[in-house]
Amino acid sequence: MRFVLFTEGHTEHKVVGPFLKRWLDPRLTQPVGVQTVRFDGWGELVREAPKRAHFHLSGPKNEGIIAVVGLLDLYGPQKSGFYPRGVNTATERRRCAIKHIESEVNHPRFRMFFAVHEVEAWLLSQPEILPAAIRKELPKPKPEEVNFNEPPAALLDRLYESRLKCRYKKVTDGTNLFGQLSPEEAYAACPALSEMLDALLMLAREAGL
Numbered sequence: 001m002r003f004v005l006f007t008e009g010h011t012e013h014k015v016v017g018p019f020l021k022r023w024l025d026p027r028l029t030q031p032v033g034v035q036t037v038r039f040d041g042w043g044e045l046v047r048e049a050p051k052r053a054h055f056h057l058s059g060p061k062n063e064g065i066i067a068v069v070g071l072l073d074l075y076g077p078q079k080s081g082f083y084p085r086g087v088n089t090a091t092e093r094r095r096c097a098i099k100h101i102e103s104e105v106n107h108p109r110f111r112m113f114f115a116v117h118e119v120e121a122w123l124l125s126q127p128e129i130l131p132a133a134i135r136k137e138l139p140k141p142k143p144e145e146v147n148f149n150e151p152p153a154a155l156l157d158r159l160y161e162s163r164l165k166c167r168y169k170k171v172t173d174g175t176n177l178f179g180q181l182s183p184e185e186a187y188a189a190c191p192a193l194s195e196m197l198d199a200l201l202m203l204a205r206e207a208g209l
Contacts, residue, residue: 002033013038015178023183120152125189
């Protein structure tokens with residue numbers, strides 16, 4: 001039994017599936033699979049989700065699929081006009097975008113989720129995995145409150161450049177950090193992530209795992 005996970009980039013493609021499994025598997029009677037499908041950015045994922053979700057859920061290899069799950073960074077579409085005018089807060093944008101994409105896909109076994117404001121927010125929930133020079137400079141807000149003005153990856157990039165004299169590399173640095181990240185700590189600190197994990201756990205248990 002498995003989830004099919006739609007992601008928008010190389011980092012998410014590499015790290016999110018194993019990260020989700022590390023939280024889910026201990027809570028299930030047997031391990032759940034996570035098959036990751038990478039799209040070329042958020043725009044392609046939104047555009048192609050209806051066709052690709054139905055392909056997976058209705059195609060010849062649909063046996064054993066619990067659900068198709070989409071995951072995007074909330075920050076990505078903000079300058080594109082994707083969010084309706086007047087929908088400004090993270091909560092409003094997340095709810096509006098989830099409703100829109102799920103209605104476009106229109107399948108009972110499709111679920112859409114957003115990382116607030118980027119998956120790197122999850123890394124901020126466990127500062128001890130970051131280099132010491134970076135830990136000292138982290139802002140006080142909770143991880144999902146690192147916002148649209150300077151989202152988590154941009155914050156890390158600025159701190160890496162100013163303190164370590166190098167850029168934060170999403171694929172290499174992000175992959176290494178996600179390998180150290182405790183899913184339990186991220187779950188406790190990030191409400192949007194915990195909502196996603198709880199939903200996936202419920203779906204897996206309903207499927208008999």
